[in-house]
Amino acid sequence: MTAPPTVVIVGGGFGGLNAARALRRAPVTVILLDRNNYHLFQPLLYQVATAGLEPEEIARPVRAILRRQKNFDFRLVEVRGVDFAQRRLDTSAGPIAYDYLVLSHGSETNYFGLESMRQHGLGLKDIPDAVHIRNHVLTCFEQAMLEPDPEQRRARLTFIVVGGGPTGVEMAGALSELIRLVLVKDYPRLNIKDVRILLLEATDKILAALPERLREAAVTTLWRKWIEVRFNAVVADYDGERVRLKSGEVIPARTVIWAAGVQAAELNRRLGLEARAGRQGRIPIEPTLQLPGHPEVYMIGDAAYLEENAGGAGGAGGAPLPMVAPVAIQMGKHAALNIRNAVRGQPLVPFRYRDQGTLATIGRNAAVCNVYGVQARGFLAWVMWLGIHIVQLIGFRNKLFVLLNWAWDYFFYERAARLITRD
Amino acid sequence: MTAPPTVVIVGGGFGGLNAARALRRAPVTVILLDRNNYHLFQPLLYQVATAGLEPEEIARPVRAILRRQKNFDFRLVEVRGVDFAQRRLDTSAGPIAYDYLVLSHGSETNYFGLESMRQHGLGLKDIPDAVHIRNHVLTCFEQAMLEPDPEQRRARLTFIVVGGGPTGVEMAGALSELIRLVLVKDYPRLNIKDVRILLLEATDKILAALPERLREAAVTTLWRKWIEVRFNAVVADYDGERVRLKSGEVIPARTVIWAAGVQAAELNRRLGLEARAGRQGRIPIEPTLQLPGHPEVYMIGDAAYLEENAGGAGGAGGAPLPMVAPVAIQMGKHAALNIRNAVRGQPLVPFRYRDQGTLATIGRNAAVCNVYGVQARGFLAWVMWLGIHIVQLIGFRNKLFVLLNWAWDYFFYERAARLITRD
Numbered sequence: 092m093t094a095p096p097t098v099v100i101v102g103g104g105f106g107g108l109n110a111a112r113a114l115r116r117a118p119v120t121v122i123l124l125d126r127n128n129y130h131l132f133q134p135l136l137y138q139v140a141t142a143g144l145e146p147e148e149i150a151r152p153v154r155a156i157l158r159r160q161k162n163f164d165f166r167l168v169e170v171r172g173v174d175f176a177q178r179r180l181d182t183s184a185g186p187i188a189y190d191y192l193v194l195s196h197g198s199e200t201n202y203f204g205l206e207s208m209r210q211h212g213l214g215l216k217d218i219p220d221a222v223h224i225r226n227h228v229l230t231c232f233e234q235a236m237l238e239p240d241p242e243q244r245r246a247r248l249t250f251i252v253v254g255g256g257p258t259g260v261e262m263a264g265a266l267s268e269l270i271r272l273v274l275v276k277d278y279p280r281l282n283i284k285d286v287r288i289l290l291l292e293a294t295d296k297i298l299a300a301l302p303e304r305l306r307e308a309a310v311t312t313l314w315r316k317w318i319e320v321r322f323n324a325v326v327a328d329y330d331g332e333r334v335r336l337k338s339g340e341v342i343p344a345r346t347v348i349w350a351a352g353v354q355a356a357e358l359n360r361r362l363g364l365e366a367r368a369g370r371q372g373r374i375p376i377e378p379t380l381q382l383p384g385h386p387e388v389y390m391i392g393d394a395a396y397l398e399e400n401a402g403g404a405g406g407a408g409g410a411p412l413p414m415v416a417p418v419a420i421q422m423g424k425h426a427a428l429n430i431r432n433a434v435r436g437q438p439l440v441p442f443r444y445r446d447q448g449t450l451a452t453i454g455r456n457a458a459v460c461n462v463y464g465v466q467a468r469g470f471l472a473w474v475m476w477l478g479i480h481i482v483q484l485i486g487f488r489n490k491l492f493v494l495l496n497w498a499w500d501y502f503f504y505e506r507a508a509r510l511i512t513r514d
Numbered sequence: 515m516t517a518p519p520t521v522v523i524v525g526g527g528f529g530g531l532n533a534a535r536a537l538r539r540a541p542v543t544v545i546l547l548d549r550n551n552y553h554l555f556q557p558l559l560y561q562v563a564t565a566g567l568e569p570e571e572i573a574r575p576v577r578a579i580l581r582r583q584k585n586f587d588f589r590l591v592e593v594r595g596v597d598f599a600q601r602r603l604d605t606s607a608g609p610i611a612y613d614y615l616v617l618s619h620g621s622e623t624n625y626f627g628l629e630s631m632r633q634h635g636l637g638l639k640d641i642p643d644a645v646h647i648r649n650h651v652l653t654c655f656e657q658a659m660l661e662p663d664p665e666q667r668r669a670r671l672t673f674i675v676v677g678g679g680p681t682g683v684e685m686a687g688a689l690s691e692l693i694r695l696v697l698v699k700d701y702p703r704l705n706i707k708d709v710r711i712l713l714l715e716a717t718d719k720i721l722a723a724l725p726e727r728l729r730e731a732a733v734t735t736l737w738r739k740w741i742e743v744r745f746n747a748v749v750a751d752y753d754g755e756r757v758r759l760k761s762g763e764v765i766p767a768r769t770v771i772w773a774a775g776v777q778a779a780e781l782n783r784r785l786g787l788e789a790r791a792g793r794q795g796r797i798p799i800e801p802t803l804q805l806p807g808h809p810e811v812y813m814i815g816d817a818a819y820l821e822e823n824a825g826g827a828g829g830a831g832g833a834p835l836p837m838v839a840p841v842a843i844q845m846g847k848h849a850a851l852n853i854r855n856a857v858r859g860q861p862l863v864p865f866r867y868r869d870q871g872t873l874a875t876i877g878r879n880a881a882v883c884n885v886y887g888v889q890a891r892g893f894l895a896w897v898m899w900l901g902i903h904i905v906q907l908i909g910f911r912n913k914l915f916v917l918l919n920w921a922w923d924y925f926f927y928e929r930a931a932r933l934i935t936r937d
Contacts, residue, residue, distance in 0.1 A: 128656060128934045147568045147931045154700040155932065164703070167656035167934070184660040218935055233551060233590035237607040277577040280587070488922060488930060492915070499911060507911060508570045509578065511551045511590070512641055 095119050095162075096190035098430060099180060101170050101358075103130045103153045105416045106195035106392030109423030115160045117431045119191070122164050124182065128152050131218060132484055134416060135493070137258060139221035140348075141265040142229070142273075142506040146218045148492045151485050170196070173362050175385050191387050191430050194362070195423065198393035198414055201354035201371060211331035212349040215258065222512065224348060228266070229511045231345055232274060235285070242343070249287040249344035251334055253326055254351035255297030257451040260309060262350055263290040264453035267316040272455075272504045288317065289342065291324040293351070298459065300413075300449040305459040308468045312453045326351075353414055355394045370396045371414065378441035380426050386433075389426040392419030399444060412444055421445065452476045455501065518542050518585075519613035521853060522603060524593050524781075526553045526576045528839045529618035529815030532846030538583045540854045542614070545587050547605065551575050554641065555907055557839060558916070560681060562644035563771075564688040565652070565696075565929040569641045571915045574908050593619070596785050598808050614810050614853050617785070618846065621816035621837055624777035624794060634754035635772040638681065647771060649934045651689070654768055655697060656934070658708070665766070672710040672767035674757055676749055677774035678720030680874040683732060685773055686713040687876035690739040695878075695927045711740065712765065714747040716774070721882065723836075723872040728882040731891045735876045749774075776837055778817045793819045794837065801864035803849050809856075812849040815842030822867060840870055875899045878924065 095118050100107045103125040114121050129150040138144040157163045168182040173192070180187045200214035213224050231247045238244040250270075252263040267288050275283060290297070290313060297313075297320065298306050313320050325337040326347075334342045355372035364374045364382075373396035375383070380395070382388040392414075399409035412418050421444060429439045450460030450472065458472035467475060477497070484490050496507055518541050523530045526548040537544050552573040561567040580586045591605040596615075603610045623637035636647050654670045661667040673693075675686040690711050698706060713720070713736060720736075720743065721729050736743050748760040749770075757765045778795035787797045787805075796819035798806070803818070805811040815837075822832035835841050844867060852862045873883030873895065881895035890898060900920070907913050919930055 127936070128652065128932075145568045145570045146935065147933060150933055152700065152932045158699055166660060167653070168660070218933075222935075229551065230590070237589060237591070276581055277575065488928070492918070492930075495915070495918070505911070507915075509551075509575045510570060510573055510641075512569065512645075513550070 096434060097122060097188065098191045098193065099124065099187060099189035100193040100195060101125075101180070102194075102196040102392075103127070103165075104133075104195060104197045104392065104419060106197070106419035106423040106426075107193065108153070108156065109420050110193050110195065110389075110391065110427045111157060111163060111423075112160070113424045113427030114430065115162065117162070117427070117434065119162060119430070119434060120164070121160070121162055122166060122187065122189075123153060123157075124166050124168050124170060124180070124187070125153060126167070126169050127217075128154070128165075128167050130156060130485065132489075133216075134483075135480065136215055136218075136221050137262040137265055139218065139508070140215055140224035140228075140262065141269045142225050142508045143265065143269070143500060144493060144496055145508050146222060148489055148496065149484070150218060151489060156485055170358060171361065175388065178387065189387075191433070192389065193423075193426050193430075194382070194388065194390040194394055195392045195419065195426075196356045196358045196394050197419075198353040198371070199356050200349060201352040202349065203352065205326065205328075207329050208326065208347070208349055211329050212253070212347045214349050215262065216353070225508065226511045226513075227346060228269075229509060232278060232281070233511070236278060236280065241285075245285050245287070246332065246343040247345050248285045249289070249342065249346070251289045251291060251342065251344045251347045253291045253347060253349050255290060255292030255294070255299075255320075256350065256352075257298065257449065259290060259292075259348075259350035260297055260313065260451050260453060262348055263288060263313060263318050264316060264457070266348075267313075267318050268454045269506055271317065273506045273509075276504075277509070287319065287344075289319045289321060289344075291321050291326060291336075293323070293325045295322045297322075298449065298451055301459060301461050302466065305461060305466060305468055309451070309453060309459045312457045312459075316454060353393060359394055366396070370411070373414075379429055379439040380422055380442050381429075381439070389429065391422035391426050395422070397442065417447055418444060450476050450479065519857060520545060520611065521614040521616065522547065522610060522612035523616040523618060524548075524603070525617075525619040525815075526550070526588075527556075527618060527620045527815065527842060529620070529842035529846040529849075530616065531576070531579065532843050533616050533618065533812075533814065533850045534580060534586060534846075535583070536847045536850030537853065538585065540585070540850070540857065542585060542853070542857060543587070544583070544585055545589060545610065545612075546576060546580075547589050547591050547593060547603070547610070548576065549590070549592050550640075551577070551588075551590050553579060553908065555912075556639075558903065558907075559638055559641075559644045560685045560688055562641065562931070563638060563647035563651075563685065564692045565648050565931045566688065566692070566923060567916060567919055568931050569645060571912055571919065572907070573641060574912060579908055593781060594784060598811065601810065612810075614856070615812065616846075616849050616853075617805070617811065617813040617817055618815045618842065618849075619779045619781045619817050620842075621776040621794070622779050623772060624775040625772065626775065628749065628751075630751050630753060631749065631770070631772055634752050635676070635770045637772050638685065639776070645935065648931065650769060651692075652932060652934045655701060655704070659701060659703065664708075668708050668710070669755065669766040670768045671708045672712070672765065672769070674712045674714060674765065674767045674770045676714045676770060676772050678713060678715030678717075678722075678743075679773065679775075680721065680872065682713060682715075682771075682773035683720055683736065683874050683876060685771055686711060686736060686741050687739060687880070689771075690741050691877045692929055694740065696929045696932075699927075700932070709740075710742065710767075712742045712744060712767075714744050714749060714759075716746070716748045718745045720745075721872065721874055724882060724884050725889065728884060728889060728891055732874070732876060732882045735880045735882075739877060776816060782817055789819070793834070796837075802852055802862040803845055803865050804852075804862070812852065814845035814849050818845070820865070835867055841867060844868065873899050873902065 448462035452458040871885035
């Protein structure tokens with residue numbers, strides 16, 4: 092009897108985790124590699140950044156999630172490169188050989204070459220990012236209380252969110268509620284008129300994936316929460332004190348949260364893979380999710396480029412698949428399916444994305460959604476948003492604690508995690 | 515009408531917080547200064563270090579705690595010095611004037627001049643310390659899984675706790691349960707025989723404040739949890755890889771948690787105050803809690819030195835008051851009482867400490883306690899420990915979440931917070 096083939100998965104995000112799970116009964120050994128020991132539920136990261144949830148509630152150790160899977164092992168390592176010819180990864184803990192490889196290393200914040208923003212802006216991709224935003228926002232309030240100069244004080248109380256996608260919209264809404272419902276109680280000497288929250292969108296629409304009626308509803312809801320929604324506002328520069336827009340407008344602000352976009356993780360470059368311009372650093376893959384020229388290597392999620400119903404490698408298909416969790420989840424399961432087929436010597440199946448829709452919450456009782464063809468807004472959409480997120484969270488304990496936190500905050504207008512933690 | 519006198523309190527620990535609260539109806543303005551924006555319930559810090567609780571559950575923002583107190587204000591600043599003559603503090607946000615001053619800046623880890631331990635050992639005094647220990651311990655397990663050399667692997671799985679006081683005992687017990695009840699499930703390839711936990715005590719007894727019968731029970735309980743309790747074991751040196759004892763014994767270990775003692779915070783020196791040797795850097799105070807020569811300055815908690823039923827300033831009293839939370843709490847309330855008396859022109863009252871006893875938990879169903887004259891051990895003591903800690907935790911939300919976490923871990927043999935977070 093020969094040893095079962097080894098499937099190495101790089102990255103424990105939505106793609107990698109689902110690939111590992113879907114291989115639980117396959118006659119293979121699964122090894123998942125990640126720099127972090129946990130899987131992060133990124134869609135709720137903005138709530139950690141706005142002191143609503145604790146990091147531990149939206150993350151779970153990979154080992155705990157897959158504890159019962161007999162053919163699974165985890166290794167906390169950093170991947171440095173790959174030797175496709177020798178089927179071997181180069182990692183911080185030495186070489187790791189594979190028979191099949193699943194590359195699901197995801198994405199990072201895309202600053203579109205704006206070096207000043209990379210330096211002074213606040214990204215939101217991982218737990219340290221979120222905790223950093225939380226610490227920064229709360230520190231701005233503390234410093235504003237100590238600031239005698241009114242202009243300086245207002246700059247500390249001006250919060251700019253860049254990017255009108257779901258992350259930016261949810262971030263702005265949560266920030267407004269944190270300040271206007273909770274922090275006003277903590278800071279009785281605060282003049283709320285000194286506070287500004289801006290949402291800057293480079294195009295002329297926010298939540299572009301939604302139909303117009305819902306987009307307009309979202310703008311109205313944001314505006315009612317005292318958020319200045321600005322269209323066609325393109326950031327040109329930020330020195331940590333002032334944002335300069337392409338229009339020449341200058342806004343003094345000590346906080347700029349950059350939610351304008353993502354690009355494939357830098358590992359793509361280190362693996363020696365080449366992306367084409369305009370694809371956020373993503374590598375074109377076959378409709379079977381294989382890396383062209385490397386049938387034993389699968390690439391999924393934000394790192395990969397595929398067009399809807401594509402005929403060939405990044406070929407003449409429809410629109411590019413978006414860099415979102417549902418794509419990664421479905422690709423993870425599909426890569427596992429094709430690996431099972433390959434092991435059994437059966438033909439591989441091309442990937443087809445089932446779009447489940449979009450939804451975004453803007454705060455208490457307010458959301459917009461377009462899910463499985465159902466369009467909703469307001470309270471109904473908000474309840475749907477709650478339900479869908481609770482169901483998707485991994486682990487009953489996390490579900491319970493998140494739900495309890497939400498209930499508490501909802502009824503008492505509170506936020507649990509208002510600590511400024513020093514490193 | 516003249517402005518009410520200003521009481522400035524330095525430090526939001528048990529002493530400062532209780533002083534502020536006890537002044538809520540006094541005709542004074544209270545300003546509390548702290549480097550952190552939260553009050554920390556230190557007695558449960560070891561549970562954060564052993565992944566049982568999340569930092570947010572044992573800390574609460576000072577502003578949230580005292581939100582309803584009209585005469586209260588908080589400032590997030592670092593105190594750098596004091597001008598007693600001008601009644602003015604020098605802080606990171608400029609000078610702050612006071613009419614009355616309460617110094618309650620607490621203590622820090624005491625390495626007894628052991629420079630190598632300060633560098634390589636792990637202290638446990640604040641949230642970053644606790645999170646660092648958690649990350650370190652979990653990383654040791656991940657690295658042990660990757661380590662081919664058996665001696666190196668065992669060194670990564672050897673955990674030494676130094677100090678047989680309540681902190682060291684509770685830390686060792688919680689660490690043993692984390693490893694033997696929870697991590698064994700996460701690491702099915704772990705050989706539990708590679709794991710060692712040692713508790714090193716420099717004298718010949720642990721939990722010295724307890725009667726002998728309970729001390730012996732504690733040793734037995736620790737031993738049954740596979741903890742090597744070592745008496746008269748004095749650490750001479752630690753280079754990060756090997757602990758050397760005074761006896762010449764050398765123990766390879768990548769983790770040394772230093773719970774051997776505390777000393778008054780370094781601020782004592784910066785304030786120009788002088789301590790005598792053998793008093794852990796504490797400053798002698800009057801029985802009224804005033805700083806000798808400065809009747810408008812009160813000093814309380816771990817920073818201050820007072821003897822039981824003292825007749826004069828650090829004078830011919832009984833044993834020195836211990837550096838523990840109950841002393842700080844009672845002193846905080848008492849300083850507030852004396853300030854109220856001083857404002858009204860009434861005589862000040864000397865402080866008398868009411869000793870409530872000692873208790874320490876060693877894990878599931880196991881504790882020892884000697885509280886209000888009641889001696890107990892085992893399950894009963896453990897239930898008392900639970901009840902007393904839940905009652906003392908500030909805030910109903912924290913109580914609820916800690917209780918839920920404990921219940922979950924108790925029934926499911928789990929730990930919520932097993933994340934390795936990077937800075």
